[in-house]
Amino acid sequence: MSILSAEGIAFDVKVPVVIIGAGAAGLVAALSAREAGQDVLVLECDAVPRGSTALSAGLIPAPGTRWQKAAGIIDSPELFGRDIATKASGEPDPLLLETVTEAIGPILEWLADHHDLPFSVIENFRYPGHSVCRMHGLSTRSGTELVDRLREAADRAGVDLLCDARVTSLFAELDGRVVGVEVDRPDGTKERIGCVMLILACNGYGGNKDLVQRHIPELGNALYFGHEGNRGDALLWGQALGAATRHLSGHQGHGSVAHPHGILITWATITEGGFQVNLRGERFSDESHGYSEQAAVVLRQPEGLAWTIFDARIAGIARQFEDFRHAEALGAILTAETVDDLARQTNLPVDSLKVTFEEVDGLKLAGGLDHFGRNFAAAPPLQPPFQAVRVTGALFHTQGGLVVDGNARVMREDGTALPNLFAVGGAACGVSGSKAEGYLSGNGLLSAVALGRVAGLATARAGMMLNEIN
Ligand SMILES: Cc1cc2nc3c(=O)[nH]c(=O)nc-3n(C[C@H](O)[C@H](O)[C@H](O)COP(=O)(O)OP(=O)(O)OC[C@H]3O[C@@H](n4cnc5c(N)ncnc54)[C@H](O)[C@@H]3O)c2cc1C
Numbered sequence: 001m002s003i004l005s006a007e008g009i010a011f012d013v014k015v016p017v018v019i020i021g022a023g024a025a026g027l028v029a030a031l032s033a034r035e036a037g038q039d040v041l042v043l044e045c046d047a048v049p050r051g052s053t054a055l056s057a058g059l060i061p062a063p064g065t066r067w068q069k070a071a072g073i074i075d076s077p078e079l080f081g082r083d084i085a086t087k088a089s090g091e092p093d094p095l096l097l098e099t100v101t102e103a104i105g106p107i108l109e110w111l112a113d114h115h116d117l118p119f120s121v122i123e124n125f126r127y128p129g130h131s132v133c134r135m136h137g138l139s140t141r142s143g144t145e146l147v148d149r150l151r152e153a154a155d156r157a158g159v160d161l162l163c164d165a166r167v168t169s170l171f172a173e174l175d176g177r178v179v180g181v182e183v184d185r186p187d188g189t190k191e192r193i194g195c196v197m198l199i200l201a202c203n204g205y206g207g208n209k210d211l212v213q214r215h216i217p218e219l220g221n222a223l224y225f226g227h228e229g230n231r232g233d234a235l236l237w238g239q240a241l242g243a244a245t246r247h248l249s250g251h252q253g254h255g256s257v258a259h260p261h262g263i264l265i266t267w268a269t270i271t272e273g274g275f276q277v278n279l280r281g282e283r284f285s286d287e288s289h290g291y292s293e294q295a296a297v298v299l300r301q302p303e304g305l306a307w308t309i310f311d312a313r314i315a316g317i318a319r320q321f322e323d324f325r326h327a328e329a330l331g332a333i334l335t336a337e338t339v340d341d342l343a344r345q346t347n348l349p350v351d352s353l354k355v356t357f358e359e360v361d362g363l364k365l366a367g368g369l370d371h372f373g374r375n376f377a378a379a380p381p382l383q384p385p386f387q388a389v390r391v392t393g394a395l396f397h398t399q400g401g402l403v404v405d406g407n408a409r410v411m412r413e414d415g416t417a418l419p420n421l422f423a424v425g426g427a428a429c430g431v432s433g434s435k436a437e438g439y440l441s442g443n444g445l446l447s448a449v450a451l452g453r454v455a456g457l458a459t460a461r462a463g464m465m466l467n468e469i470n
Helices: 024-035 051-055 066-070 077-087 094-115 143-157 209-215 233-240 291-299 312-318 322-329 339-346 350-366 443-469
Strands: 002-005 013-020 040-043 135-137 160-162 166-172 178-184 190-200 251-258 275-277 305-311 334-336 386-398 409-411 417-423
Touching (some): 013 443, 024 040, 024 143, 051 143, 094 143, 094 443, 143 160, 166 190, 178 417, 233 417, 251 291, 417 443
Parallel strands (some): 002 166, 013 040, 040 160
Antiparallel strands (some): 178 190, 275 305, 334 386
16 A cells, blocks of 8 residues: 655546445445536445445434434434443544534435435334434345445446455655555556545455554454455555544444354344353353443453353344344354253353353342443343353454544644545544444444545535636
8 A cells, every 4th residue: 555656647547536445435425426416436446345334234323313203212413422422431523523413314314315225213222322212224234235225326326336446556746635546456457547536435444453453452363353355545545645543443343243153143132131141151241331342351251252141032123133133044043941951052151150140130120230330120031032142252343543524534633634635434533432432333334424425525515616716
């Protein structure tokens, strides 16, 4: 990944807006810029756009939407902003927070009305840290449907998408203006594409082991569950161009990835009253804090493993997720009529597992906080048949990145913007602060979709100004 001098470089073609990366961020940026009249080229290194977006549950938090209103859920950008800021201990940039929380509701309605993305709101469980139900998803609750529908919409809108095109270098002038990119094609050829504006939508550095070990050492050897192609290119280019970076240690982890199957087990298994035990059959944390910080907690347990334990009622809620159904189909979820049988199937020590069940049941009936600080009061005791899945902790994606302003323009340390560079989604510093526990569910796609639209519209406005000048 390098920045090359633009001097004397001839480009094969020149496009007003080039976007690197065709995940949710890049495709929403492309749709927005195109709709506002810009010619756009999206460059994607994979043969088919997938990214971490396809690996996700595709759930996007948004306040004040018509789907919430129809369900009688009272919400606002202010309340959403407070939830994000509280989870991230006040670390997120207030301007960025306001930008994304104000923008996201209308964006989901725009995607539904203009681009055939029929969202609905999840009403039957609330993610940790959200004051109200505000997660919106498509019918399969899968990110594959999200990215596929966005790609189809981009296609209908006339966005040019070039796949099998890994951008390896940017050509820049001395003042940091990017005038083009170099692209590697699978047959070994290189292409040079000129641009007037560049949007970095190639996510963070989860797929770059060296950068993970440097910035998130506690997950340095953890399973990376995001898209392998996200190697921190945006971060490295931005830094080389003099961009400011922030919260590079911020990330989304997850403490419930089925092992060895490698399937995400929804955290509804916990929030609805389930709990985790280590291989000694003992609880080891307040699981209700959030799944992100739970990744490192699970990895610190013997063999880096835990069992997530719940019951058939909770499985009924979890089953709305394709991933959960997939885990069931692969036999990752065990079912037992008694705690003895559960201990036998999981190979957990029966005595300590029984003590744990009794403790949790007692806490649910008595209310109050346990010694880890969890309050089980709202959840009913687990009923047979019990269910369990062996899990490990994993890194999902990084949340720190290039500092952007309210138009998603990449900023220098001195507070000035680079001339024509934008960063969106995982390429930009998000709203989760510098720690795993700062990640509020949905912050990933929130930054991707909201900043994608903001950047797409900003490039279109800038394009119109340039046309007027010329
Ligand atoms: C298992 C899992 C579950 C998740 N669930 C949720 C959820 O429910 N809600 C939520 O908000 N977030 C979730 N996330 C996080 C969410 O997936 C990401 O925050 C979001 O998808 C980021 O979107 P993006 O467009 O920035 O990146 P991506 O979707 O990763 O897209 C980036 C694209 O850039 C391409 N690329 C990279 N480098 C180059 C290059 N040099 N040249 C050309 N192309 C390049 C990649 O191939 C990729 O297609 C989850 C993540 C994981 C891993």
